Amino acid sequence: MDEKNREILKVLESDSRIGHADLGTMLNLSQNEIKKRISAMEKAGVIRKYTAIIDWKKTGEDAVTAVVEVKVSPESEFGYDRIADRIARFPEVKSLRLVTGSYDLQLLVTGKTMQEVSEFVSGQIASLESIRGTVTHIVMKTYKEFGCELQRSEGVERLPYSF
């Protein structure tokens, strides 16, 4: 990949709010050039979405997240793709991956209560044909999300002044 595009992506990954003008100044490109490159990467599906990392615990809102391990019998024609596609369509499923190891699919599922999550897993996921079993792990505490440490305030302890 083009080096400048890689730099643009690195910056956006750390701060998607940054304006095209600032980004251009930082990377020695014109504002127009930045705009062109970003829109090309959006069209190509390289940049999928601009979002925020939120610590919902801090909002006081009730929310339960679970990591769900799913064992699947792959279909002869489609492998894991068709079943994964079905699971991915549920809005409760925040992320979905095919992984190596003792199970096949790893889901991150959210709901308002533990009951809601478990009903979703048993009712909508475990009951699907070709699912051989599920194990649900309720998340107790999130320490790090998308590179962001949630339990630690960012920054370094420094003197306000030094030479």
Added chain:
Amino acid sequence: MSYREVKGSSASPIVSERGALNPQKSYVSERAAMIPPSGIRKFFDLLLTMNDVISLGVGEPDFNTPWKVSVAGIDSIERGATAYTSNKGLEDLRDLVSLYLISRYGTSYDPQNEIIITGGVSEGLDLAVRTVVDPGDEVLVADPCYVSYSPCVMLAGGVPVPLPCPAEDEFRVTPDALMERITKKTKLVMLNYPNNPTGGVMKREDLEAISDIIVDHDLLLLSDEIYSELTYEGSHVSPASLDSLWERTITLNGFSKAYSMTGWRVGYFCAPPEITSAALKIHQYVMLCAPTMSQYAAIEALKHGEDAKNRMVAEFKMRRNLFVAGLNRIGLPCHLPKGAFYAFPSIESTGLSDVEFAERLLVEKQVAVAPGSAFGPSGIGHIRCAYAVSRDDLGEAVKRIGEFIESL
């Protein structure tokens, strides 16, 4: 209970009348007394009392030490590797430093007798000056410079002579400026490139231009290269990589800036064997060895710190572009600093002195910068802004400085 409280309480007086010092005389040595107090102490104290200040006055990276490096330090403590090391420092570390210097800058130093691991470049500076400066020797100090240069020379009995490196020379040492200040007593030239406080660098041709003068006048060179990894245009050129200068150069570098290890206090001193063995005599009696756990952490930094360092340098370069463009936009002319993490704009157009500018900016807009005159006479009329803060804070600082200038 503090010492002061104990001392002041009538129940248990620590200092008796009989033991009291004679108020008519000073017990502080002349050598210590001649070091002028920091000119901006008051400014610093004021800053500590204020809230919501964006400080561009911090001379260290705003990144944590790479975690792998910290873990290596923790590991050394856990396994009990906390005793003294050899005076010179751990052999593995000296080997790695030697390898790093030859591969990165083309400077060749033998880990056995040409490298000493020091308690940061600060110690290295003191070692270097005390090793080669006799009372009365004149030392040319590239000006503006880091605040400890002149005091170090004075403590060694030498005479610091500012060597002006003004903005119009892009803060470099020029042959003319050097020639003008050399006398029969000149012994040493002290350089710091990439430069604190200006961000200036010396390219190969700049060093070649002064090397003949240094050789012809039989001078020594002290090169503090602590910001060498923070070079944004082209690559850093180490004076000792010039054949004509190697024998005359003491190279100082360390881990503080490249690997965000300021508090670990670990750096290195490199010079030809005769100078190194003399420096080692001072080092062994005043320091003994650099902190052992810091030396183990430094080994890890050289082995596996490359990615973290590159990420940090890339971030500093982007911030520099953003910040310097911002300064020029609001009417503070500023050279594009090619290294370190400082911008050094002129504030002369505002009609304020650099100290007034810094004080009023702090009080009125809660932005802290360092007045340029704190770094020597050539710094007058400038302010040092460290862009070692987040991009959001930099943007806000530019906005506030702009408002401040508008209000004048």
